[in-house]
Amino acid sequence: MDYFFHAFVLGLLLSMMIGPVFFLLLEISITKGFKAAMIFDAGVLLSDIIYVFLSLFFAYQLRGLGSLKDNFLLSVIGGGLFLSYGIYNLWFKKITLSNPHSIASDIVEDQEPQTDLVKKQRRTHALLFLKGFTLNLLNPGVVIYWLAIIAKGFDLVESHSGSGHIYFFVIIILAVFFGVDCLKAYLANKLKPLVTVNLLRSLNILIGCAFIGTGVFLILRQFL
Secondary structure, three states, X not given: OHHHHHHXXXXXXXXXXXXXXXXXXXXXXXXXXXHHHHHHHHHHHHHHHHHHHXXXXXXXXXXXXXXXXXOHHHHHHHHHHHHHHHHHHHHOOOOOOOOOOOOOOOOOHHHOOHHHHHHHHHHHHHHHHHHHHHHHHOOHHHHHHHHHHHHHHHHHOOOOOOOHHHHHHHHXXXXXXXXXXXXXXXXXXXXXXXXXXXXHHHHHHHHHHHHHHHHHHHHHHXXX
């Protein structure tokens, strides 16, 4: 399938995007452990799935309005969103390193009974899930890049019959996204000394250029 590679690359790009979720995932893994980081990331994933369904609904509405071509309006809007997000990444986004010890409420095992520890751990995990869900859901950039990705997906699966291909495209992206997040959380302690501001800025520039290139391609393809 020709769109499999594009979905894989987009999943990698999304997982490397620098933002609050990126830092919190590393911090939670370091301070609370891998399991806590995965619970936090599960909340992020759930909010992404909600935005995916909303973006798909919006995309189908736009495709219904397209008079020249099914994907024309959607591709132009999606390309514009990719272009805008890439420009924001290159020129306006500020990259700073956060303090891994900024997360409070660590559990002190030798000061509380085991039953209280279990209850506190469950409460902490529930709060982490909710934190990941709300942090991602309230980020306006998330809905923007999902709308752009859905537009790109429809453009890639246009030659395939059936509507299932766009869902498979999204599932690949989410699977790669979550898989790389798991790897980041697992290797957080080992990778932390290697994470510098210059490295994050370089990564941000790479992602910005990739988004701009994708946006320009989506727009020009409809006119050429």
